[in-house]
Amino acid sequence: xxxxxxxxxxxxxxxxxxxxxxxxxxxxxxxxxxxxxxxxxxxxxxxxxxxxxxxxxxxxxxxxxxxxxxxxxxxxxxxxxxxxxxxxxxxxxxxxxxxxxxxxxxxxxxxxxxxxxxxxxxxxxxxxxxxxxxxxxxx
Numbered sequence: 346x347x348x349x350x351x352x353x354x355x356x357x358x359x360x361x362x363x364x365x366x367x368x369x370x371x372x373x374x375x376x377x378x379x380x381x382x383x384x385x386x387x388x389x390x391x392x393x394x395x396x397x398x399x400x401x402x403x404x405x406x407x408x409x410x411x412x413x414x415x416x417x418x419x420x421x422x423x424x425x426x427x428x429x430x431x432x433x434x435x436x437x438x439x440x441x442x443x444x445x446x447x448x449x450x451x452x453x454x455x456x457x458x459x460x461x462x463x464x465x466x467x468x469x470x471x472x473x474x475x476x477x478x479x480x481x482x483x484x
Contacts, residue, residue: 348433349426351463352447352456358383361390361414365401368392368413379444381421381454382413388446388454390417423448426455433458434471 358381359368372380372394382390392413400416401408423446424433437445437458447456463471 346430347426348424348428348430348447348458349456351430351433351465352426352458353462354456356381356446356454356457358388358454359392359413360384361412361417363413364409365392365397365406365411365413365416366408369394369397369408379457381446381457382417383454386453388421388423388448388452390414390419391421391444391446392417393444421446424458425449430463434463437463438474 357371357375359371361382361384363382368380372378378395379391379393381388382392390413396416396418397408400406401411422436422440422442424436426447426449433445433447436442437460443460445458446454447458449455
């Protein structure tokens with residue numbers, strides 16, 4: 346099976362200059378915990394609910410003044426839509442990633458793979474291994 350057969354198709358992205366309070370509202374509306382940050386159509390970062398909590402709320406920042414570029418995780422790990430699902434799973438395990446952006450040949454965002462997608466697409470033993478690896482304490 347290929348990643349494109351398992352992923353959530355279509356992704357809402359925000360710009361690096363998007364306000365964090367607007368991003369948090371968008372995440373609530375879409376019921377998601379991470380949103381990619383794109384500039385000129387290219388993936389440049391990811392803002393997660395944890396990024397907002399740790400890098401903004403816990404610091405007492407004014408959420409209307411903080412921008413995505415101030416709290417986003419840079420150097421985002423991704424996979425390609427034409428890769429085998431097993432390759433994406435190995436990336437998620439190795440990097441302890443719960444949500445993996447999917448790019449096409451033109452390096453454009455075309456989807457997202459989550460632990461939920463893995464659990465619906467793959468056998469229980471593989472799903473268990475991935476969940477255990479991703480959920481392990483960071484070293």
